[in-house]
Amino acid sequence: MAGLSSEIIDASYGAKIDNGKILFNILPGSPMPIWEECSISSKLLGYTIRVQGEYEGEEYWGGDYYPFSENGRVGYDKNKNIFLGKWLKATLPLYEKKADDTLQPVYKDTGQQKIDEVCIAKRDVQILNQYNFASVLGQSTEKIVFDGSVLAASDEAIVATNSAFSDAVVVASDESGLETVSLVASDSAKKKDIETLKFEHKTDGEAVVSLGFLNLLGISLNKAVGTTFKSSFIIVKSLMPDIEGKVFTSEVEYKIIGVIDDEDNTYFYVPFEDLYELGIKNFSQFKLILKNQKDLPKIRKDIEAMGFKTTSTVDTVKQIESLFSNLRILLTILGMVALGVASLGMFNTLTVSLLERTREIGGMKAIGMVSEEVQDLFLAEAMIMGLSGGFGGLMLGSLIGWTLSMLVSIIAISQGQGFLKLNYLPPLFVLFIIICAFIVGLLTGLYPAHRAKKTSALNALRYE
Numbered sequence: 001m002a003g004l005s006s007e008i009i010d011a012s013y014g015a016k017i018d019n020g021k022i023l024f025n026i027l028p029g030s031p032m033p034i035w036e037e038c039s040i041s042s043k044l045l046g047y048t049i050r051v052q053g054e055y056e057g058e059e060y061w062g063g064d065y066y067p068f069s070e071n072g073r074v075g076y077d078k079n080k081n082i083f084l085g086k087w088l089k090a091t092l093p094l095y096e097k098k099a100d101d102t103l104q105p106v107y108k109d110t111g112q113q114k115i116d117e118v119c120i121a122k123r124d125v126q127i128l129n130q131y132n133f134a135s136v137l138g139q140s141t142e143k144i145v146f147d148g149s150v151l152a153a154s155d156e157a158i159v160a161t162n163s164a165f166s167d168a169v170v171v172a173s174d175e176s177g178l179e180t181v182s183l184v185a186s187d188s189a190k191k192k193d194i195e196t197l198k199f200e201h202k203t204d205g206e207a208v209v210s211l212g213f214l215n216l217l218g219i220s221l222n223k224a225v226g227t228t229f230k231s232s233f234i235i236v237k238s239l240m241p242d243i244e245g246k247v248f249t250s251e252v253e254y255k256i257i258g259v260i261d262d263e264d265n266t267y268f269y270v271p272f273e274d275l276y277e278l279g280i281k282n283f284s285q286f287k288l289i290l291k292n293q294k295d296l297p298k299i300r301k302d303i304e305a306m307g308f309k310t311t312s313t314v315d316t317v318k319q320i321e322s323l324f325s326n327l328r329i330l331l332t333i334l335g336m337v338a339l340g341v342a343s344l345g346m347f348n349t350l351t352v353s354l355l356e357r358t359r360e361i362g363g364m365k366a367i368g369m370v371s372e373e374v375q376d377l378f379l380a381e382a383m384i385m386g387l388s389g390g391f392g393g394l395m396l397g398s399l400i401g402w403t404l405s406m407l408v409s410i411i412a413i414s415q416g417q418g419f420l421k422l423n424y425l426p427p428l429f430v431l432f433i434i435i436c437a438f439i440v441g442l443l444t445g446l447y448p449a450h451r452a453k454k455t456s457a458l459n460a461l462r463y464e
Helices: 155-163 211-217 272-276 293-305 313-356 358-366 371-414 427-454 457-462
Strands: 016-026 032-035 044-048 055-063 075-077 082-093 095-097 103-105 115-121 125-127 131-136 139-146 149-153 169-173 179-182 206-210 228-231 234-236 246-249 252-260
Touching: 016 082, 044 115, 055 115, 206 211, 211 252, 313 358, 313 371, 313 427, 358 371, 358 457, 371 427
Parallel strands: 206 252
Antiparallel strands: 016 055, 016 125, 032 044, 032 115, 044 095, 055 082, 075 082, 082 115, 095 103, 131 139, 139 149, 169 179, 228 252, 234 246
């Protein structure tokens, strides 16, 4: 047995301790606080818990957390004049404490559990794979470093310790914490009888997989649909409280019937009944597909009444619709302001035209044109002016929309995409603009036309 050293060494805050990648896990029943930075004075992000398998991280010098652990004050930064402790940086799932001290996952807006790169104090953690070599009492042997404790060990002890953690290696993990693992057989594991859960009935045998899962299996996207693969499931105690540790299901063959465009995450969906008949009672999340969209509000209300949190693509659609509704309101207000300015401009133009053509009005009445015909002349000019503005605005807006569509489409086609049409004019909207332009022209021409009608022919001919 080698003794523990309490010597405080020189180090630098935030520096990486060159020990390579470290596999570790949280001790059972001890949720660990996780921090934004490697210091207990930084922001507390939440907690993390023990998982089946292991976490992977790297060792860093951070703030001290003495006297909580022997690793809490083992270094000293001369420049900052502070004591340092050993920390682990890793990507961990986040949990938060409720009022009754129970933990619940922290979810993102997408409904998946939040997983971030955070800092965790190197205390009460189980180091799984940190091995070094030393010479004890003149004999060359191996030593296992377990959270700072140094134990001399023979080759058999190393094999026995290593085999306890060699039965599952994480190959990939998605954002929700679902892990794809590769099982590695060990001498001790081969000697154990592993309990296997068998499916009582024949499964549907159909699965929808992610693009990342296809890449993991080496299956081409063009040949994916219809391809089969075999899989067994690892059931842990959190999913089935009746078991101890973990059990494996019998191998089942699935045929790929669809592919999800998600290259970053590795997962696949199978029918709910396949796992439900095994006796699984707990689920972190599930996807429900409705045949009739009209049933969504009622079914969603029933699910939330059971205490579950629901998310739907309808929420995203509603957010987009709300955004465009607000945008339409803003554009409507701007349009009304522009329409008011245009109406004043037309009224001013027609009034000035009336004053400039006063002698002309007198001449027309003198040669026999009646007052109603003069009024109709000015109203016709006002309506023609309004309709011209309406048609001109529609053509100008369409031209700008098509120009923007062409510019964006050139960029999209160069990136391998198709033509993108950014503008759309509904027929009812075009009809509304034309009618609105006609009415505005009519209203702005009423006063000048009425004034021209009432103008005396004799006074008009005297007008200078």
